[in-house]
Amino acid sequence: MIQLRSSEKLAQARLKAIERVMAEHKKANEKAAKEKEVLRVKFEELEGKLKSAGTAKKELARENTRLEQAAATLEKEKTELLEERDAEVEKLIGERQRLRDSRGLEVTPHQNESGKIFGIDCGTEIHQKGRNRANRLRSSRWLDLRGQDVVSTIKPAECQHKKEV
Secondary structure (H helix, E strand, O other): OHHHHHHHHHHHHHHHHHHHHHHHHHHHHHHHHHHHHHHHHHHHHHHHHHHHHHHHHHHHHHHHHHHHHHHHHHHHHHHHHHHHHHHHHHHHHHHHHHHHHHHOOOOOHHHHHHHHHOOOOHHHHHHHHHHHHHHHHHHOOOOOOOOOOHHHHOOHHHOOOOOOO
16 A cells, blocks of 8 residues: 555656646747747738838839930930031031131122222122133133132222222
């Protein structure tokens, strides 16, 4: 009986130890389940953020491509406009030079009036002098090396009228 009592005590001690270990395991399992749930919620949040970041990245890539295309188009237009501007500038420079060159052939109002007083058209006189000079030079076989027309080298200052008394 003594053995029976000691074996019962031993069995009860083992049972209490087993219950205590089971309670510890149960607490650990509950704690792990709570941590697992918290981690699952955090994982879902991070997964949602990752998806939204991926979507935002794709949207930014599309926007970047669109902006690059717009920049390329604007650069092309800028180049075309600069070429047009340069062509217009060259045209205006040529026009300005042509006007400067033609100024030497102009008859001033004073010269024109003085020519009309004496009954002479000064512009006609200049061209007539130029033609006469060109004919003389051609007949003597003298050529202008620069290839200029001799009439264009005569200045309006050569058209001076002297009042005949």
